[in-house]
Amino acid sequence: MNLPMPVAVGIWLVIGALLLTLVLTGRRRLAARTRPLVPRPPALPADEVALGAVRLGPLEATYVSSTLSGDWLARVGAHGLGDRSAAHVTVLDGGVVVDRDGAPPVLVPVAALRAVGTAPGMAGKYVGRDGLVVLTWQVPSDGETGAALLDTGLRTRFTADNARLVEAVRSLILPSTPSPKDTM
Structure with missing residues (x-):
């Protein structure tokens, strides 16, 4: 059956709108589900000099996502932590800053860092053979x-x-x- 062009285009637009609605609804539900579990990450200080000297960076990277520690399929949607984006990573004396395009930067204070390593993938991104750098850190309570x-x-x-x-x-x-000298 051949449909007239305006009808076919209309059907495709309706299908596209439905798919977009499903994706946005899923993202909102993920954020709502993880918001009670994860406090808001610390904000960058107004004066970045407070974070100390630069040890490394900025390095070009992709921010893949944040997940609940130990469960790399449990993506955190709260506070924009589950949104993949291009980023620049800088390691400073005071912590790690992940400056994301189109999203607020993520500050991982030095006191919050627990571990660092590599992994083949997490939460929808598999790159194989230790292709991801994974920071394990504790988001402090926000009250x-x-x-x-x-x-x-x-x-x-x-x-x-x-x-x-x-x-x-x-x-x-x-x-x-x-x-x-310290041991003498």
């Missing part, structure tokens, strides 16, 4: 919601940057080893 442990996945643009990023973040987590 309404208790603290939450999250895993945040980052895919650096250049593979060589993975090891540099992991080492820079690891240097924030690990306590410095005492120098010989």
Whole structure:
């Protein structure tokens, strides 16, 4: 059966609108479902000098998503933490800043960092063989919601940057080893 062109276009527009509505409804439900579990992440200070000297970056990356720690399929939709976007990652003395395009930046304070490593994938993004850098960090309580442990996945643009990023973040987590002068 051949439909007239205006009718066929109209049908496709209706189908497209329905699909878009389903996607947006799913995103809203994910955000509503995870909002009681995850407090709002800390905001960047007005004066970025407060975060200290730059140790590494900014590196080009893709912010993959944040998930509940240990469950890399449990994407967090609250506060925009589940939205994939292009980003620039900077490691500073005071923590890690993920400056996302089209979304608020994510600040992971040094006191919140728990671990860093690599993984083949998480929450809808599989890149294989340790292609993602994963930061494990604790979002502090905001007074309404208790603290939450999250895993945040980052895919650096250049593979060589993975090891540099992991080492820079690891240097924030690990306590410095005492120098010989300190032990005397």
